[in-house]
Amino acid sequence: MKTDFNLIAYLIYLPVIVVLTWYVAHTLFKNSKVFMLDIFHGKADIANSTNTIFETGFYLLNLGFALLIMEISTELGSSRTLLETLSTKVGGFAIYLGVMLFFNLYLFFRGRRISKMRSNPPVITPPVFKA
Amino acid sequence: MNIAAYIIYLLLTGIITIKVGQVLFHHGRFYILSAMHGDETLTGVINKLLLTGYYLVNLGYAALMLRNWQTITTVTQLVSSVGTMTGRIVFSLAIMHYLNILWIALFGKQQQLFSHHKK
Numbered sequence: 001m002k003t004d005f006n007l008i009a010y011l012i013y014l015p016v017i018v019v020l021t022w023y024v025a026h027t028l029f030k031n032s033k034v035f036m037l038d039i040f041h042g043k044a045d046i047a048n049s050t051n052t053i054f055e056t057g058f059y060l061l062n063l064g065f066a067l068l069i070m071e072i073s074t075e076l077g078s079s080r081t082l083l084e085t086l087s088t089k090v091g092g093f094a095i096y097l098g099v100m101l102f103f104n105l106y107l108f109f110r111g112r113r114i115s116k117m118r119s120n121p122p123v124i125t126p127p128v129f130k131a
Numbered sequence: 132m133n134i135a136a137y138i139i140y141l142l143l144t145g146i147i148t149i150k151v152g153q154v155l156f157h158h159g160r161f162y163i164l165s166a167m168h169g170d171e172t173l174t175g176v177i178n179k180l181l182l183t184g185y186y187l188v189n190l191g192y193a194a195l196m197l198r199n200w201q202t203i204t205t206v207t208q209l210v211s212s213v214g215t216m217t218g219r220i221v222f223s224l225a226i227m228h229y230l231n232i233l234w235i236a237l238f239g240k241q242q243q244l245f246s247h248h249k250k
Contacts, residue, residue: 007207010214046165049158053232056154060225067218071211 005076009086016090017066021059024097028104029055035108039115054104062100066093132203140213144193144220148186151224156182162235188227193220 029051036047069089076082156178164174196216203209 004205004207007210010207010210014214046161049161052154052158053228056151057225057228057232060151060221060228064218064220064222064225067214068222070214070218 005079005082006072009072009076009082010070012086013070013089017063017093020090020094020097021062021066024101025055025058025062028058028101032104032108035112039108039111041115041119058100058104062097065096069093132205132209133200136200136203136209136213137197139209140197140216141193143213143217145190147217147221148189148193148224151228152182152185152189155185155228166235166238189220189224192223196220 032054033047033051036051037044040047040050069092072085072089074085076085159181160174160178163177164171167173167177196219200216201208201212203212
């Protein structure tokens with residue numbers, strides 16, 4: 001039987017994306033607790049809940065996307081094409097994951113800014129007109 | 132081969148759907164509680180109803196996808212089609228999840244607006 005390079009590609013791709021997503025999510029949401037506590041003024045229960053809900057969403061979105069783009073429609077003839085196709089896929093997914101990471105960070109910073117603005121709104125002094 | 136694919140696929144989607152449902156059921160309570168101004172019984176009822184609706188929609192959608200599945204002859208095809216189909220389910224779950232967050236946020240904003248008007 002001829003070696004099926006497509007199957008090998010899938011068997012390499014699947015663990016790589018799972019580990020990659022897990023690592024990014026783990027790092028991001030371990031550190032986001034500080035932001036969440038800041039946003040919700042130290043209320044631990046709602047901060048933890050929000051963190052978990054965002055984490056679930058992150059896993060769902062990224063693993064779902066990774067599985068969606070998994071299919072390799074061409075038949076891989078050699079180990080060279082296998083490596084080329086696989087690196088394109090994994091690299092593209094890694095870039096997408098990086099964009100997602102920064103988007104999440106932006107959301108955290110934005111939430112913190114809005115929460116701070118609400119707790120002490122900026123003081124607007126009326127202009128003084130001189131006669 | 133198709134039967135094997137269906138079994139793997141249904142197991143995977145079932146586990147993911149139930150797991151995610153439990154997480155959201157547990158952690159979403161605080162939001163509904165604050166939206167309902169601390170009414171515990173109403174929150175419990177709404178939360179249960181939301182969970183049931185979520186299970187029905189997702190498991191139904193997952194089962195519907197079995198209808199137009201291509202014929203599978205090799206292991207490679209099995210892995211790729213199960214992966215893609217599961218990916219589709221998980222991706223749509225994610226989109227529903229974010230829409231729910233958006234909806235709750237908008238609802239919270241509206242409530243704030245109303246309580247502002249009452250003062």
